[in-house]
Amino acid sequence: MKKHILIVPGDGIGQEVTAVGKKVVEKIAAKFGHEFTYDEALIGHAAIEATGDPLPEETLVKMKASDAILFGAVGHPKYDNDPSAKVRPEQGLLKMRKELGLYANLRPIKLFDELLEASSIKPELLKGADILFFRELTGDVYFGKRERIDEGNTAYDTMIYSKYEVERIARKAFDAAMTRGKRLMSVDKANVLESSRLWREVVLEVAKDYPEVQLEHQFVDAAAMLLIKDPRKFDVVVTGNLFGDILTDEASQIAGSMGMLASASVGDSTGVYEPIHGSAHDITGKGVANPLASVLSAALMLDISFGLKAESEAIITAVDATLKAGFRTRDIADANTPADMILGTEAMGEQILSKL
């Protein structure tokens, strides 16, 4: 198979982990006889430094010309205490999502058996947990109008949804539920928000086409509680952009560490595959970041964008074997991990490669 892959490492540890993800894809191509070509492009703070623009036109052109995008992370602590900065790394990420029409963000939360002890949640509540989140990604308060008014003394953002936006993500979630446990939880705040009431109306409407799927509604506050109380009660979850952002980060604890979680953003055209974790500047450059989220993002890319199931499975098996062999990065090590089994980013990558 011939495919053109764009590598977009972005900021912070995005650089370090994406390098490992790419190596894994190269190894798979060699092993399975695919012809993958690669290009690289800038986004986020890295792009601002180089061009002044968090999503340069050149990057966007390359993105649209690629068959899939392996993405790192964006963000920079420089902006943390400067809320008034006009140009910000995250603008590049949001613009990419909008421009590529990436309205569905899939975040599978699956615990590798070996990491049962790495989570802060009790192992007996976790074993077997397997959740698939569908986070809407191109609407909500992320893209509504925002403004300072009243001489700068008041600020607002607009949380907004249209029916067609809810419908298309709901259909994707119902479709996925049909291939899994046939249970779908829709999360909103319909007891307060009008946009949530529209959300719920549409989900109830779409549900009529999926009589076999058991649909449940939860308010976002209750969902945030239930997720840690009883993670095995969840199968597929569909929710808006903001609630999905919060709940999936929280759910990362179910998988032991944010460093384990991959995501796929799909929609109208090229898919983007990216770790859930951010740029993590506190550990950038130290070579300790967990590359597995990027490696598993590559696996999602092969599966979802290219339909290469066996190749995708081979990566997951290699990750599993590496964990079974006892190798850990710092974030997923526990009190019983021997010091010499705790590897840095590159060494962990080498272990995966050696098992492919």
Next chain:
Amino acid sequence: MKKHILIVPGDGIGQEVTAVGKKVVEKIAAKFGHEFTYDEALIGHAAIEATGDPLPEETLVKMKASDAILFGAVGHPKYDNDPSAKVRPEQGLLKMRKELGLYANLRPIKLFDELLEASSIKPELLKGADILFFRELTGDVYFGKRERIDEGNTAYDTMIYSKYEVERIARKAFDAAMTRGKRLMSVDKANVLESSRLWREVVLEVAKDYPEVQLEHQFVDAAAMLLIKDPRKFDVVVTGNLFGDILTDEASQIAGSMGMLASASVGDSTGVYEPIHGSAHDITGKGVANPLASVLSAALMLDISFGLKAESEAIITAVDATLKAGFRTRDIADANTPADMILGTEAMGEQILSKL
């Protein structure tokens, strides 16, 4: 001390648990020689049924005439599949918060040692956790303009904050931090939202008056993750209305159960004391609801609105003794709890009363 207390049980288990909370207050009054008078009023679904209005004028008048309000919960499942209902129980709650100027919602998350095993989080990560949330309660997307547009096909809500709103809640949180561990975490989504950037600006400004307090900013997604990863890292947290709603429900797992958590809503006038849990219609009328959140809300009322520290402490000591004696409601029982130690709402109340 002479005080006039309004009891507002509201809906669902609100009725059952508030009855216990009131009995505890009566016992305290008798024991410590206070003259408390009581009245009762309707809100939520109960008020809609009786008057058509979720917050009848009569209730509001009684609220304003009282020295403190012991509150239950509002909500009804009837509205879950009817997103288009015009009159809803929650409108009564939100109007009360606004009319009484209850801009600061204090939610203390403290684990009783006896309940270390009741949580889904590993006990070794919980021991000693003690968090005080300040949730802003009269602003944000709860009170911004909301509307259907585009012939009903689009809905929006407005997430809005003004500087004075952020400043007054921030000051309360910094003040509290000064009396505790001198650490404050402010939670926002300033990498995306303009209202969050205003929030952060104001918090940074107020921080100048509290040089001793160690201030940290977290994005809401990261905060949701850190809360379960390492709850002991938290001291005081300040955040907006929506993020506070989500994070405090999530944090209830730290205390073992939502059934343990009390809250105080204070501001310009009469304070409202209320469990964090909702109306829980799935267990309503079964007599199994945990009354401790209402009992602990009564303790907060005596402390914060009346300054009666010893009386408040007496209640907490009685709760502690009841738990130490091994009594549990269903929600906080674990696999090792003998069946005859699992009590219903009233029997649990009797245990508390007997220890006062």
